[in-house]
Amino acid sequence: MSEKLKEKAKLKPEAYQEITSILESSLGGSSYANALSCIGCGLCYAKCPSGEFTAFTIFKIIRLARLGLLDKVLPLRELWMCTTCYTCQDSCPYGVAVTDNLRAIRNLAFKSGFARPQHVAVAKNVFETGHTIPYRESDAVKRRELGLPEPPPTTLKFSEALKQVRKLLFLTGFQEVLEQYGGK
Numbered sequence: 326m327s328e329k330l331k332e333k334a335k336l337k338p339e340a341y342q343e344i345t346s347i348l349e350s351s352l353g354g355s356s357y358a359n360a361l362s363c364i365g366c367g368l369c370y371a372k373c374p375s376g377e378f379t380a381f382t383i384f385k386i387i388r389l390a391r392l393g394l395l396d397k398v399l400p401l402r403e404l405w406m407c408t409t410c411y412t413c414q415d416s417c418p419y420g421v422a423v424t425d426n427l428r429a430i431r432n433l434a435f436k437s438g439f440a441r442p443q444h445v446a447v448a449k450n451v452f453e454t455g456h457t458i459p460y461r462e463s464d465a466v467k468r469r470e471l472g473l474p475e476p477p478p479t480t481l482k483f484s485e486a487l488k489q490v491r492k493l494l495f496l497t498g499f500q501e502v503l504e505q506y507g508g509k
Contacts, residue, residue: 363384364419365384368418369423379403379406385403386430400439404434410424440506448506455486456480
């Protein structure tokens with residue numbers, strides 16, 4: 326990005342450098358460089374299943390992030406409306422890694438304290454049980470009725486597997502991020 330454009334957008338150089346660094350490290354240099362080739366055609370938005378029913382505009386989010394305007398991007402409710410179906414990315418005529426960029430931005434938002442309560446609940450459940458969705462008594466009843474093993478052969482049954490999931494979460498810093506939301 327040119328110095329003139331940075332000045333016009335009133336960017337804080339450190340914010341621009343931060344998002345650039347995060348996206349480059351998350352996506353790899355070539356994927357991030359490819360994201361800079363976006364010409365704003367809007368095909369990602371036009372093809373987005375979430376955008377059809379919501380105010381979700383992936384183009385706006387990616388553009389603001391690339392400009393380094395994190396204070397405008399990270400609190401956006403729309404940031405969490407993407408289902409990561411990759412329709413936008415698959416449709417991009419320039420091969421921009423749209424979904425991958427968005428995922429990197431969401432990771433930054435989560436780490437920065439902007440996660441939605443629903444996402445925090447899922448994250449806590451992953452840490453506590455190794456699953457994104459809580460295992461309910463009604464699930465156990467259905468499994469028994471169908472003659473399936475109860476609990477299912479997952480981290481719910483194998484405590485060593487849950488220990489390995491937690492170890493992975495610890496090694497990736499997930500547990501530390503979760504603690505800021507009152508997690509384990």
